[in-house]
Amino acid sequence: MTQSEWIPSGVDISVPSVARTYDYMLGGAHNFAVDRALGERIESMMPGLRNAARVNRAFLGRVVRFMVDQGVRQFLDIGSGIPTVGNVHEVAQAAAPGCRVLYVDRDPVAVAHSELMLVGNDDAAVVQADMREPAAILGSDAARRLLDFEQPIGVLMLLMLHWVPDEADPRALVTRYRDALAPGSYLAITHVTGDNQSDNLSDATDAIKQSNSPDQVNLRSHAEITRMFDGFELVAPGLVGCGEWRPGGPGDIASEPDMNMLVYAGVGRKL
Template identity: 60%
Template sequence: MTENPTWTPAGIDITVPSVARVYDFLLGGAHNFESDRALAGKIEQSMPGVRDVVRLNRSFLRRAVLFMIESGVRQFLDIGSGIPTVGNVHEIAQQADPECRVVYVDKEPVAVRHSTALLAGDDRAVAIQADVCSPREVLGDPAVLSMLDFDRPVGLLNLLLWHFIPDEADPQGLLAAYRNALAPGSFLAITHTTYDSEPDELQEAVHEVRQRSRQQAFPRSYREITALFDGYQLVEPGVVGCAAWRPGGPGDISEDPAANVRLYAGVGRKP
């Protein structure tokens, strides 16, 4: 792709890789720069098959959203939504029911700018720039309050998000703040990297992210990730390898067994 900083918000240093843009590149998107592609290449060297992992994450997103719709949810809060690409939440949800409402939240200005452009003309979806570590800011945003009714169930989506939040920031406390704002019958979906499988390869990939970008990564164990669902009732089959959460066909599972378990995935219901 030819570098075109005109689509990037002012003040963004495109020589510093962005995890959101790296993810976009690995999914085959076009909203990334040379620095992002270079980091993606280093990650692929450390962890061959990482493109399969991000594809499986995207596939889980679709299954989780459709499950929530089948369970009666018609509004979604996607925090850490990233740069828009094929299979966005509003596309999945509104295809199932045009009345579905979606709020995208990301702290990456490029992600929010492109989300806003993508959503032009859709009065049931909006994107805001905010940090998951500021629940009051997110939940009190006028756009969020105008789009979502917190007296009714909400689908809270946190995919590939919490492994960028250190223990010192108290992920469980932050999640409790969001959970307390949700009505009974709401759902939480999480995907999260883990050292439980192939720790050496992931440690090398994490090192590359830490060295080349301004973001840090903190993979967690099965026990730690399961604890993030405190206050929710886990939906069967619980917290499992991403591909094992209710796969619907061959496209939901990788031929590489390692790719199927590099992420944990789960969905919980607020009683």
């Protein structure tokens, strides 16, 4: 498939997208020159950033398998991004055939490729929406078809909430999703933090600002991210560096110590 065939109409390829830049950092092919340029620039400021992206992706696999082990059979992945190896439905359905998955992303390239990936899979779908519109997401036809809100759901908000500015009140947004869930549901969050980071992180966030991307990083502390789990009981080991959440081997941890602590990861069970 040529690039012109997979670019949805209306996509401005002169402005970088976080979803496409993340795809590039993971070694994907569905990104443009402007996304690659941004990825190279921020990695030059924070060597090892690709490993941080890889560690976050490895966490996705671990947490989905953890939720399946707890009996969860339906998942809501908010900010799912461009499909790559080890997507939620692939991990969940391999562990327990019949698991249902709803992906949500606002990026048209991410949605277009998710639709292609899910052709023939009746147990998974994608909705194009902004996470700041919970009513539209939770009330969508796809959500009504795939998700039973009377039963536990595994919700993933991975590398998502730090794109939500304080004025949009990310904590209140999480609460609105929490209130729609049955007891026994799980929430997984990964979130970039400035805790224990050098000035390189500020340089990288400034580079994103200068790129004119509509997505801007909002760094938050351990305490601020912990409060997003209000109404959930954090499961062990709590809110920790992404590479420290139940690693299964060396591939789950970055070789650069800073990259293991760039992103906090946590999983909570709704009480």
